[in-house]
Amino acid sequence: MIVNGLMARNFFRVFLMLLVWCGILTTLNILLMFRGEQGVKEYLTWYHNHSKFTKHDSYLVLNYQHHTTETDITKRSWKDGYHFPKDLCDAESLNETKMDAVFKNSIMPLFSKQLAYCRVYKGGSTFWKRLLAYLQRNIKLSPFRIKPQDEQSKYRVSCAKHSLNGTYNILTETRSFMFTRNPYSRILSAYIDKLYSPNPYFWKTLGVIIMKTVGKNPSCGSAVTFRDLVEYIIQTPIEKLDDHFIPIHSICRPCQVNYHYIGKMENFLNDTVNIFAKFQINSSPYITQNFSDEYKYDAIYDTVQAFIAFRHESKKCMNPYTGLQRIWRKLQYRGIISENKSIPLNKKESQHILLSKLLTIISTTHQISKKDNLSVQRRKLFIQAYNTIPLTLMYKLQNVYHNDFKLFGYDPFPKSLFGNRSNIMTDVFLV
Structure with missing residues (x-):
């Protein structure tokens, strides 16, 4: 009788575990319909390769659909601003x-x-x-x-x-x-x-x-x-x-x-x-x-002025030419200069270039860059930056800001950042 009782309890436990896993798999199948297959598959594969499936992490997976479907994303402009829920x-x-x-x-x-x-x-x-x-x-x-x-x-x-x-x-x-x-x-x-x-x-x-x-x-x-x-x-x-x-x-x-x-x-x-x-x-x-235009030229001035002001102090961590490459890349990420434009200065020139000259160079490059689609470039570079972050971290990052996404009407799982990702890109900020 005791043996039969133990067998019954063990069977019941196995049955409950199967029900739980069926629920998880069902939810994940729903996710595959709502988002790019590759993103969810990568996340599921990661969990299969790790023995500890924590309650916190499973919550992130199982609430993927809930957050995605309930987020109110709007591009309308209200005269009284965003209608806070x-x-x-x-x-x-x-x-x-x-x-x-x-x-x-x-x-x-x-x-x-x-x-x-x-x-x-x-x-x-x-x-x-x-x-x-x-x-x-x-x-x-x-x-x-x-x-x-x-x-x-x-x-x-x-x-x-x-x-x-x-x-x-x-x-x-x-x-x-x-x-x-x-x-x-x-x-x-x-x-x-x-x-x-x-x-x-x-x-x-x-x-x-x-x-x-x-x-x-x-x-x-x-x-x-x-x-x-x-x-x-x-x-x-x-x-x-x-x-x-x-x-x-x-x-x-x-x-x-x-x-x-x-x-x-x-x-x-x-x-x-x-x-x-x-x-x-x-x-x-x-x-x-x-x-x-004022906004963009202000961004240029701020970037250049900071580079010149910090140039001597920054030498303790990097050479001025690397710093110059970084601010050039920064302005490309902000959609101010084209990524097709190279820095027209060499390492020696970057050591002592004056504020006025660097402002002229970057402002001129900005004017020339206007013929390119800088808004598309900015979006592309934004996506590339986040594609260097593994999906396992992306899920946890969105959880830190889940209330900002929910309360202010932003999509926590944009397809451009979570879907159709095959491989993690190398660091796009390397200089």
Whole structure:
């Protein structure tokens, strides 16, 4: 009787396991219909080759379809900005003290205009800090007149010294706004700007932390790869991430704050004009007809000025010509110069080239590059960058930002990044 009982229980366990695996396989079959076969097959193969199938990782696989089908992706432009779906807000368990400080430091009130802006790094914050500075001083000029290195000319007031309740009250009593950005775009932009381009400050701080996190020699943070950054984001608790990589909903807290306007970087100019109209501020002195060109030339100036300013300090990690190659590549990724254009300088010339001459060279190259389809190039290079990241890491990366994808209407599993991938590309940032 005991033997028969044991056999029955063992049979029951086997039967339950078969049911579970049938469910998993069924779900994965559904995934194959919704996304590129190759991506899901690669992920499934990875799990078959690893003995530990954790609850957390299986959750990522089984929720692939759920996130994909429920995400509301829209390209429409609303006059009142993005319609934030508060009904999708979930409670989070984070280090509240640390995140309270991030939140308060990100809220920038302009009491003279009854405005409050939530600053998000790599979300148009440089432009808005300049614009708020001009609004504060009632200067009616294009914010691009303020150069990126002129930190003292930017608006720097925040709620950092206010209490948490005081900050919430300020947001209630002012006309508040914020901007979002697709997490994948924001991450890559921060990598290129702060870690790939010559930036000794970030190399010595964030770069070293990343190298230690991924188990590499942290002698110089300039060696951080894009994959290193992704692994750092995945392995680091949100409250310990550098501010450039903290999810936007955790920075601005739209689930707790009723922002009057939520704009998107993907619709930056229109949303900026709409904010002025909604808050009854004349936009004409600040938003000119040449906004797009001003934006690009500002990016060129910022890139070149930083290269020249950091050239001596950067020598401790790389030679100036390598730094020049990196900023050239950066401008190609930003769709400012064509990838068909080579640097018209040699190693010796890069050692002592003046700011004015390098600005002329790059500005001229930009003008010539306009005949190429730079938007297509930018998209292609974006995809290539993420195709260097294995799908196993891509799934975990999207899980870090799953609330940003869900709450701000971005696709967590774009086919261009997850589907039809056969082999991992070599590092496209190697110089």
